[in-house]
Each structure stands twice: as C-alpha cells, then as structure tokens.
Amino acid sequence: MIRFGIDFGGTKIEAAALNAAGEFVARVRKPNPGNYQDALEVVAQLVTDAETMAGATCARLGVGLPGSVSPKSGLIRGANSVYLNDKRFGEDLAKRLARPVRVTNDANCLALSEAADGAGSGERVVFAAILGTGCGGGVVVDGQIIEGRNGFAGEWGHFPLPWPKPEEYPGPDCWCGRKGCLETWISGPSFSRDAGFPNGQATMEAVAAGQPNAVAALDRYVDRVGRALAVICDVIDPDVIVLGGGMSNVDALYERLPAAIAPHVFSDVFETPVKKATHGDSSGVRGAVWLWPSEA
Structure with missing residues (x-):
C-alpha cells in the first residue's frame, strides 16, 4: 500500500x-x-x-x-x-x-518517523526537538504520538528559557507576544544573531576558524539547549532525545549536550543519549x- x-x-x-x-x-x-x-x-x-x-x-x-x-x-x-x-x-x-x-x-511527525525506524527505533519514550527556523518538540510513547488532552503536548518552543542568567532576562520579544521564549534563544536564526553572522553556515564556518565571537556563541547555545532539554527530561525522562532542523547538523551538539543537560536534571544519574535524526529533513x-x- x-x-x-x-x-x-x-x-x-x-x-x-x-x-x-x-x-x-x-x-x-x-x-x-x-x-x-x-x-x-x-x-x-x-x-x-x-x-x-x-x-x-x-x-x-x-x-x-x-x-x-x-x-x-x-x-x-x-x-x-x-x-x-x-x-x-x-x-x-x-x-x-x-x-x-x-x-x-x-x-x-519528526518524533513518529524517528521512533518508527530512525534514531529512536526500539525505544519506548522518544522526545524529538526541531531546532530550525523555529523551535518545536514532539513526544512518542510506544510508537504513538502523545498530543495530550488539550492537543499541545511537547510544545516546548514557547517555554521561557530555564534558569536565566541576568543578561538573559527578560529576553527578546517573541512573535507569540511573550518575551524570552526558547524559540528566541535556540532557533537557528537566534544562534546566528547571537554570533553576529547572517546564517548558520557562516556562523559554523567561523566556529571552525576559531573566531572568538562565534565560538563563544556556540558555547552559549549548547548551555541554553542543555538547560531547555533538562526540563523535558525532568518531566518525561525520555529514552532518547532526537534532534532535527538545521541546527541538528551541528555535530558538536551530540558530544556536548549530555554534559550540558546533566547538571540541571533532578537526578543523580543522566544517561539519555542525544542523537541526530536518522532521516534528516x-x-x-x-x-x-x-x-x-x-x-x-
């Protein structure tokens, strides 16, 4: 069929x-x-x-x-x-x-695809995060999308940035009418803006070249995504976190994010892997x- x-x-x-x-x-x-x-x-x-x-x-x-x-x-x-x-x-x-x-x-849809035969295959609880033009999330448990009673489960893009530092509060204006939403901090355009480059590709080229402002922006980005994902882990403790969207192509995230998440989870152990979406876009x-x- x-x-x-x-x-x-x-x-x-x-x-x-x-x-x-x-x-x-x-x-x-x-x-x-x-x-x-x-x-x-x-x-x-x-x-x-x-x-x-x-x-x-x-x-x-x-x-x-x-x-x-x-x-x-x-x-x-x-x-x-x-x-x-x-x-x-x-x-x-x-x-x-x-x-x-x-x-x-x-x-x-990202979570469902990756749970079926991708980076979350064989896992019970899959959290998928889109880090692209915007920021979104989805939850699949036992192969089924969890939308929740009100139909918005997993929508983490308009959480406030957790544990904000003084320079991060109250945060940028978001299109939704709030301030400091995750989308204003950890989307692809937000990362580029923070580094002072026109797009993600130029920013990562600057990171590879060792330009201090780009390297510092990536450090801030990893820290912010780590804090954001820690909240998800405290709520649903997923078996795997899968990343999609343009920022999922930044290979450094998979090496660095577990250590950025771990200090913020309310647990004495954190072993959840962070994986790139197998099926990409x-x-x-x-x-x-x-x-x-x-x-x-």
Whole structure:
C-alpha cells in the first residue's frame, strides 16, 4: 500500500509517497507561497504531482505543520507561519482534495518517523526537538504520538528559557507576544544573531576558524539547549532525545549536550543519549505519512 504525506514548512512544502517498506516512491517540493489560499493550492498540486510520480492514488493524506490543532475549535494555533492560525486547515484541505486529511504538529511527525525506524527505533519514550527556523518538540510513547488532552503536548518552543542568567532576562520579544521564549534563544536564526553572522553556515564556518565571537556563541547555545532539554527530561525522562532542523547538523551538539543537560536534571544519574535524526529533513514528511496506519 502506498501512503502520502505533506511536510508544511516555513519556506517549502513537500509531498511524498512511501511504499509498505517505508521507501520513497515519490518526493516533490515547492516554495511556500506565504499565504493561506495559495498554500492550499500548492498542497493540492503537490499531491497531484506525487500521485503521478508514484503511479498511485492518494486515498488519505497526513500533514505535519507548525502549531497544533485546538481540540475545542478545530482551528490551527501557535503556528509561526502565522497565516495558518485561526484557520481550519485540515478541514479546508480535505474539502479541496475530497479525501480524508489528518493534521498534527511537524515535531510530532519528526518524533513518529524517528521512533518508527530512525534514531529512536526500539525505544519506548522518544522526545524529538526541531531546532530550525523555529523551535518545536514532539513526544512518542510506544510508537504513538502523545498530543495530550488539550492537543499541545511537547510544545516546548514557547517555554521561557530555564534558569536565566541576568543578561538573559527578560529576553527578546517573541512573535507569540511573550518575551524570552526558547524559540528566541535556540532557533537557528537566534544562534546566528547571537554570533553576529547572517546564517548558520557562516556562523559554523567561523566556529571552525576559531573566531572568538562565534565560538563563544556556540558555547552559549549548547548551555541554553542543555538547560531547555533538562526540563523535558525532568518531566518525561525520555529514552532518547532526537534532534532535527538545521541546527541538528551541528555535530558538536551530540558530544556536548549530555554534559550540558546533566547538571540541571533532578537526578543523580543522566544517561539519555542525544542523537541526530536518522532521516534528516525527510523525517517530517515520513512522519506525516505514518499518521495513517496501513490498515486505515
């Protein structure tokens, strides 16, 4: 059986189809147009393109996107692609495509994909963190996404930075209306801004060259991510932490983060591994595909 999914990102939207073995039989991308109606049309076109490439019909669609769906109103909330907020994206897309659609947070999709056959394979409790344009999190337990009673479990991007230092308080303004959210400290753009470079690649090149401001910014970044993940560990004590998003390509994080987390957890032992997403930027769309079980 071939299943289809959409990864709705801030800059691009991707559709993919996977066969029963979890292998890609179609994968297509288009730029995100940045407004609601055009984005619906881009998704519809991508589904058609993926069907043609896969030689199969999309009977049902899974979608991962920023934000979450309110179980009370059915509206998208908390999306940093703010034009999605207060819209019935799943319902509108289902009407546009004339087929069932399931929608969840993109970090949930990352966690589901990596728990199924990636860096979290074989583990009971998987926490996945997206450290990219924004900052998100997802929890999978025994192969099932945990969304919680109110539908926002794992959404750590708008926690305040834990144990803030004097120079970190109250923190930068966040698009959500609060100050000092994790997204303002540990997203990719935040890291680059702190170092004084235009993007992550330039920043890491400066780190490799030993430029003091870049090296110091990476030290601060590791410390802040460590503090943030310690709170997650205190709450759910995951078997593995999986990183996705652009900052997951910074190899130093996997060596340094366990030691940055350990002093802040409320425990005498901390052995939880921090791993890079096995499927990289494919994990989001793979997880969206897995939102529909094969027998559905």
